[in-house]
Amino acid sequence: METARDSALTDDFSVVDISEQVNRPADIAVQQQRIPAWHPILDPEWMIYSFLILAVIMIPLGYHMETESDKVVELSAVYDSTDPSQQLCGIGMNYNANVNCTLKFTVPSTMEPPVLIHYELTNFHQNYRAYVSSRDDFQLTGQVGNQDKISAELCEPINKIGNITINPCGLIANTFFNDKFTLLDGAVDDQGLNLTMVEEGIAWTSDLEYRFKMPNGFQKQECPEDGCNASCCTDLGWSCREPAIGKDGLCYAYDYPEDDTTQYLYETYPNIISPLEHVTNEHFVVWMRVATRPKFRKLYGYIEQTIPAGTELEFEINANYVVESFGGSKSIIISTNSMWGGKDRFVGITMYAMGYFCLACGVFFALKHWFKPRKIADRKYLHYKEE
Numbered sequence: 434m435e436t437a438r439d440s441a442l443t444d445d446f447s448v449v450d451i452s453e454q455v456n457r458p459a460d461i462a463v464q465q466q467r468i469p470a471w472h473p474i475l476d477p478e479w480m481i482y483s484f485l486i487l488a489v490i491m492i493p494l495g496y497h498m499e500t501e502s503d504k505v506v507e508l509s510a511v512y513d514s515t516d517p518s519q520q521l522c523g524i525g526m527n528y529n530a531n532v533n534c535t536l537k538f539t540v541p542s543t544m545e546p547p548v549l550i551h552y553e554l555t556n557f558h559q560n561y562r563a564y565v566s567s568r569d570d571f572q573l574t575g576q577v578g579n580q581d582k583i584s585a586e587l588c589e590p591i592n593k594i595g596n597i598t599i600n601p602c603g604l605i606a607n608t609f610f611n612d613k614f615t616l617l618d619g620a621v622d623d624q625g626l627n628l629t630m631v632e633e634g635i636a637w638t639s640d641l642e643y644r645f646k647m648p649n650g651f652q653k654q655e656c657p658e659d660g661c662n663a664s665c666c667t668d669l670g671w672s673c674r675e676p677a678i679g680k681d682g683l684c685y686a687y688d689y690p691e692d693d694t695t696q697y698l699y700e701t702y703p704n705i706i707s708p709l710e711h712v713t714n715e716h717f718v719v720w721m722r723v724a725t726r727p728k729f730r731k732l733y734g735y736i737e738q739t740i741p742a743g744t745e746l747e748f749e750i751n752a753n754y755v756v757e758s759f760g761g762s763k764s765i766i767i768s769t770n771s772m773w774g775g776k777d778r779f780v781g782i783t784m785y786a787m788g789y790f791c792l793a794c795g796v797f798f799a800l801k802h803w804f805k806p807r808k809i810a811d812r813k814y815l816h817y818k819e820e
Contacts, residue, residue, distance in 0.1 A: 476809055477802040484795030488788050495784030501771040502778050508538045509553070512750060514762035522752045531704075532752045535617075536765060537745055543623075544740040544769050550630060551730040551768070552610060556761035559605075559723040567591070567604035568721075573712055575646040577690050598695045600648070601712055606698070609720050611705050613751040614733055614765060620746050622738035628746070632734040633680075636718035645712045645721075648697075650690035653709060655683055677708045685709060704751070730766060 458464040473479065512522040512534065522534035558564070569576075569587045577600065585592050588602035599607065616630040656665035656676050661684035666673040671688035679685050687708050689697055698717065699708040706714050719731050740746070748765060756763050768775050 477798060477807070481795050481799045481802065484791045484798065488792035488795060491784050491788030491791065495781045495786075495788055497781075498773050498784060499778055499781030501773050502776055502781055505769050505771050505776040506540070506542055506544045507766065507768040507776045508540070508746075509764055509766045510536050510538070511762050511764045512536060513752060513756055515757055515760055516762070519762060522750050524752050524755060526755055526757055528755055529611075529753045534750050534752065536748045536750060538748075538767060540740050540742055540744045540746065542742045544767075546735075546737045546739060547770065548736040548738075548740060549732060549766075549768050549770060549775075550614065550616075550734045550736070551766040552612065552614070552733050553728070553730045553764040553766055554610070554756065554761055555728045555763075556759055557724075557729070557756075558727050559729070560725050564604050565723055568606060569602055570644070572601050573606075573645055573721075574643075575649045577648045577650065577695065594696065596694065598691075599701070600695050600697050605721055605723065606712075606717075607701065609702060609705075609717060610731070611702050611753045612763065613705060613753075615749040615751075616736075617747040617749055620740070620744050623741050624738075626738065628736055628738055628740065628744075630734040630736055633715060635732045635734065636715040637722070640718050640722070641713060641715070645718050647711050647713060648690055651688065651711070653685045653687040656686055660684075673708065679707075679709050704753070733765075 462468050510521075511519040513520055513524065521536070522532060524530040524532050567588055567590075588599070588604075591599060591604055591607045592602045593599060601607075614630075616628060618627055620628045622628055652671075654669065661676055661678075663675055665676045665684070665686045669686055669688070671686055672692035673687045676684045676686045689695070689708075697708070698711050698714070699706040706717065712718070716733070724731070746767065750765070754763065773780065
């Protein structure tokens with residue numbers, strides 16, 4: 434007998450043949466949600482074993498993490514802050530002050546490579562929504578030209594200075610950390626060789642390959658050995674006023690598209706960014722990966738040599754970055770590493786606490802089950818939907 438529901442479905446012209454239902458999920462277990470499910474019975478024995486197994490895993494793991502953290506050698510110094518006692522290299526509100534100072538560190542114990550050099554900022558909220566979204570990723574991948582409509586929205590409030598387009602635009606790119614660290618000569622490794630700070634290989638390879646590229650139309654050409662001067666640019670009719678020295682030590686003339694109407698990154702930060710790099714400069718790429726917390730570190734460089742105990746490390750700092758405007762501080766951090774990262778006892782202690790908590794629960798429930806057991810229901814009366 435046909436029911437009212439069947440009649441309604443028959444009369445409904447929207448119901449089509451199954452073969453014509455193109456959006457119908459495939460008749461497989463995953464898409465039809467027919468994968469067999471595990472229904473554990475949380476009886477006392479099951480819970481006791483679970484707690485004890487977790488304790489056996491977490492307590493040794495916490496011990497290992499804390500031990501490894503204690504092996505990490507870390508040196509740090511705040512060199513500018515709102516605190517007058519921490520202004521060894523203080524610049525107040527003087528943007529691009531170009532102030533130089535020197536920081537010395539004495540290594541307390543042998544530092545095995547890689548020895549990482551970070552800078553640390555506090556009270557800087559990089560994860561603020563308006564800050565994170567103020568960037569034009571198309572521009573960072575090489576797009577140039579008239580992007581008024583797009584960039585004005587993406588890069589608010591920093592898109593242009595008068596009629597000059599900022600490339601790259603946006604808050605993140607134009608608040609780039611532009612202090613400069615230099616490891617001075619004098620310190621040697623365990624082989625007697627001068628220590629060298631490497632500033633390449635600090636950015637993600639995927640970022641350099643896909644997210645940051647030279648502007649479309651950029652070109653460069655090696656200058657003659659005896660012609661590393663302005664004539665190398667003028668003879669080619671290119672935008673450069675003076676040639677630039679590349680990482681390979683050679684002299685290059687270069688040409689940027691629409692240079693008359695665009696201010697490029699090397700013009701915004703001439704002491705940090707080479708015109709041969711633009712947004713592919715690794716310090717800039719590292720900065721563009723925003724931090725999630727107001728206190729964060731970013732990698733500046735690393736030393737691939739063993740540093741003996743008692744070694745004096747001397748860094749010259751060229752200070753330009755203002756922290757007083759946001760009530761923060763900036764520091765330099767020198768640290769070794771472990772398989773769990775840098776120096777952080779919190780994670781190991783947390784593992785300890787969780788492990789001992791699980792152990793206490795396991796022992797408590799075991800004693801309770803042993804001395805005062807509770808009658809367990811019969812499992813045969815359990816029924817699941819598929820049954």
